[in-house]
Amino acid sequence: MNELNAPGAGGAAGAPRTTSQTTPQTNRLVLRRPDDWHLHLRDGAMLKSVVNYTARQFARAIVMPNLVPPVTTVAAGAAYRQRIFDAVDPAYNFTPLMTCYLTDTLDPAEVERGFEGGVFAACKLYPANATTNSSAGVTDIAHVYPVLETMQRIGMPLLVHGEVTDADIDVFDREAVFIERTLSKMIADLPGLKVVFEHITTADAVAFVESAGPNVAATITAHHLEISRNAMFEGGLRPHHYCLPVAKRERHRLEVRRAATSGSPKFFLGTDSAPHEVHAKESACGCAGIFSAPVALESYAKSFEEEGALDRLEGFAAEHGPRFYGLPLNEERIAIERRALDVPERLEAGGAEIVPFHAGKSLEWRYAGVIGA
Numbered sequence: 546m547n548e549l550n551a552p553g554a555g556g557a558a559g560a561p562r563t564t565s566q567t568t569p570q571t572n573r574l575v576l577r578r579p580d581d582w583h584l585h586l587r588d589g590a591m592l593k594s595v596v597n598y599t600a601r602q603f604a605r606a607i608v609m610p611n612l613v614p615p616v617t618t619v620a621a622g623a624a625y626r627q628r629i630f631d632a633v634d635p636a637y638n639f640t641p642l643m644t645c646y647l648t649d650t651l652d653p654a655e656v657e658r659g660f661e662g663g664v665f666a667a668c669k670l671y672p673a674n675a676t677t678n679s680s681a682g683v684t685d686i687a688h689v690y691p692v693l694e695t696m697q698r699i700g701m702p703l704l705v706h707g708e709v710t711d712a713d714i715d716v717f718d719r720e721a722v723f724i725e726r727t728l729s730k731m732i733a734d735l736p737g738l739k740v741v742f743e744h745i746t747t748a749d750a751v752a753f754v755e756s757a758g759p760n761v762a763a764t765i766t767a768h769h770l771e772i773s774r775n776a777m778f779e780g781g782l783r784p785h786h787y788c789l790p791v792a793k794r795e796r797h798r799l800e801v802r803r804a805a806t807s808g809s810p811k812f813f814l815g816t817d818s819a820p821h822e823v824h825a826k827e828s829a830c831g832c833a834g835i836f837s838a839p840v841a842l843e844s845y846a847k848s849f850e851e852e853g854a855l856d857r858l859e860g861f862a863a864e865h866g867p868r869f870y871g872l873p874l875n876e877e878r879i880a881i882e883r884r885a886l887d888v889p890e891r892l893e894a895g896g897a898e899i900v901p902f903h904a905g906k907s908l909e910w911r912y913a914g915v916i917g918a
């Protein structure tokens with residue numbers, strides 16, 4: 546336990562900052578309790594170390610299935626959900642929403658059974674070898690059409706890691722090429738399928754989602770609102786800013802920011818918080834992933850405030866996602882306060898260490914807990 550994952554009002558109280566402002570400044574915001582629509586919790590000791598950072602802030606989270614081996618059966622999804630419940634501090638009211646990992650050979654009946662039985666909330670499409678633990682992913686979208694047709698029929702969302710994997714495609718172009726080569730056709734072939742284009746990073750993805758029907762939405766991470774690709778090379782190689790899809794040029798970040806803060810119901814919060822031990826990041830072949838869970842709401846609040854859109858944070862964080870998924874909005878309320886949060890350089894994780902997003906920086910907003918809790 547530390548102040549970023551302890552139950553209660555979110556850490557030691559400091560005096561609110563006073564500023565000599567001439568315009569009124571919001572110093573406290575009360576929001577409907579948010580959800581995280583894209584999260585990596587891992588398993589075992591790592592799960593126990595990271596889950597309470599999320600459970601502290603979020604009521605629900607869509608949990609990614611890229612374990613080793615991946616979650617591809619109803620039994621595996623139910624067992625993983627139980628391990629998550631067992632790892633959550635009882636002080637928190639937190640519900641994990643489980644996902645099924647699509648493979649070339651997955652049986653549509655298993656997916657349907659998982660959805661109808663309340664175990665799986667969605668399926669995740671990883672193009673094979675696109676990212677961490679995706680070697681069992683889909684090698685050709687045609688192989689999963691029977692599953693996608695079933696999902697369309699039953700109203701089950703498909704969550705897409707939207708990048709091609711071809712070695713000859715520049716890593717910065719892989720999202721845009723995926724739209725051209727795969728996503729456009731898939732959505733045309735399955736016009737009723739609910740699709741979440743996950744962790745979008747480009748102006749191309751924003752335009753695609755905005756021009757698609759209401760059954761196509763996107764999640765946006767805290768880090769893609771904050772960093773462009775320059776952050777990976779600032780004075781040297783910065784492995785803790787390496788994730789997939791990789792951060793793009795500044796003009797893309799600005800367009801993703803515009804979408805997130807636009808108020809459009811098509812865009813909602815999904816951190817893609819993805820913990821890796823420090824040695825796995827600071828390595829000759831470092832893993833992709835940014836661990837943003839400990840500072841998730843604080844980071845989103847920073848971006849939204851910079852865009853003059855704090856009034857739109859609640860829709861993005863707590864309303865658009867559940868409406869898209871067809872789930873009830875959370876009734877609890879939380880508060881965030883303008884009070885400096887100094888982010889540690891490292892956090893302890895089951896005997897190892899993880900570097901959180903914004904490590905060593907001071908953030909202006911601080912999560913202040915569930916109201917009345």
Ligand code: DOR
Nearest residue numbers: 676677788789819833834
């Ligand atoms: O940066 C990422 N990390 N992107 C992903 O798609 C997977 C994730 C992970 O599991 O580490």
Ligand code: ZN
Nearest residue numbers: 583585609817
């Ligand atoms: Zn992810």
